[in-house]
Amino acid sequence: MTCSIGFVLLSHREPRQLLRLVETLNRLYDDPPIACHHDFSQCALDVDAFPGNVRFVQPSIRTGWAKWSVVRAMLAALRLLYDHADPDWFVLLSGADYPIRNGASVRAELAALRADALIDFRQVGDTEQSARDRFGPRNPELGQFESDGNRRLKWSHYEGAELWFPIVRFNDAGRRVRPGRYTLHLPFATPFSPFARRFPCFYGDHWITANARVARLLLTPSAQHLRVQKHLSMRAIPEECYYQTVLCNEPGLTLVRDNHRYAQWNGGGAHPQTLTEADLGAIRASKAHFARKFAHDDPVLDRIDALLSA
Template identity: 35%
Template sequence: MPNISHNSIGFILLTHAKPLQIYRLIDKLNSMFNYPLIVCHHDFDKCDLSRDKLSKNVLFVRPHLQTKWGEFSIVEATVQALKLMYEVADAPDWFILLSGADYPLKSARQILDDLTSSPYDAYIQYERITYKTYKQDLEQNMLWLKNSYKRYCTKSLSCNYLKNFKISLEHPLLTKPLLPFSKKTACFSGSQWFCGNRQAARYIIDFHSQKNALTLYYRQIKYADESYFQTILANALHLKLKNDRLRYIDWSNGGCHPKTLLMEDLPNLLKSSAHFARKFDIDIDSNILNELDRITS
């Protein structure tokens, strides 16, 4: 077991399914990082999870939230877990946000060395979402930027008195009074999964606790988890961000969810500079996890 300080790094887990895979991930993190602080938001409405099987360094958000894919409940669960983590007296210098389907690719020493020697406050994927990008003829690999503008920067209006009447406002001159964005507060989008230091965590917690227009707006829209934290952090001029989520994720299959990683993906995983990868499924291929255990031990 590496000689790692308990407050060097902590983990936020968002989980809702496959208890055996969750136990395995927690055991792996304990083995690699010498029983770090792990704060888990588990949706007990979706499946049970036995706390008796877990070590004392694992804390649970109580009461838990009923989470749903693409809804603001995912954002709220993340913030509540961050709050719990940084209420602890010996809170970690860095946090890493993981799902139950994630698994480490690098050794604990490499992950810690990369983070503790970093000049950055957070590693997060973020791209500015603009009307110009939305109107351009985009290639397929940039389609998500266009979709992000539709999600976060357009506004649909309807009339209760006119059946089937609906109009979509797209141009910033029309949407400006209806959206929380401005020259000082731009909209950003990217992957939900990120990591940050204590300063970034406390800024998110403090920002979220305020009754600000940005938080109120994101509570009302879908897929806030892919824009809310990006927008908060990328507009914080005192924070230094690295546009890198430090995750290996394969979107080659298309659709709303990434490819489930198998043994056939191992060569690509080994080439990656990412710290973690997702997503894995213990019921489909546990051999890939066994091999990663061997590599990262």
């Protein structure tokens, strides 16, 4: 038994790296449907250089790190994917991700999986133990989400009250000016939250693998989902909250907390470290399907290609 897989890619730089990722996915997954949101405002890209199974969201959305625009870009690419194909599963990847498992084994694993999504999650307020007791084991590589500091930060981002002050930001050594916002975090919950006891807030790693049922849910938001969208559009790092909150509050879905992604966080920080050949042993030992993040020209990618071809 096997299944079909489509890919949703998010990119904003390094077109050569994105093309390499696409070519590797084509080789491993037999030219699957691929929908890509590339932020053309940040980096030019020649769409004609890409294979015919790749579609690009056009016009693209101007995205920013930790902004709601990242979620909008993902949903636009997901819609593009399912407007032109009907894969059983979709995989969300960044342009700096890379496959580390053979496509046939990933398809077989997903076909046999009695679940709707591989998604890292925990409820705001959970401890590591309470989340494990309630929802099962997590991806062992994502321990940074379990730190006390990260828990406080997530409560502040998603449920805490905030005051916003307009400021002016300078780019390009002061040659460009743009409006910005300074956020003051307050030590109490916002009275305008869309979350409630029967619709709690969840969060976790951005990168998910999910089936067509989940795709339909994300593409047909309910009134409650739209309230969450409005709330998170003014909050930091919404891409680590929106999918988790929607899926974890949907009756009847079965979710696996291990999202099968390999990353090295080394205890915290806003970004995982860039993987190199020194990480190859740990990458091979992991049960992950994909790893992140890689530099576009690192020789570790050639080593991974050789292992996947063996």
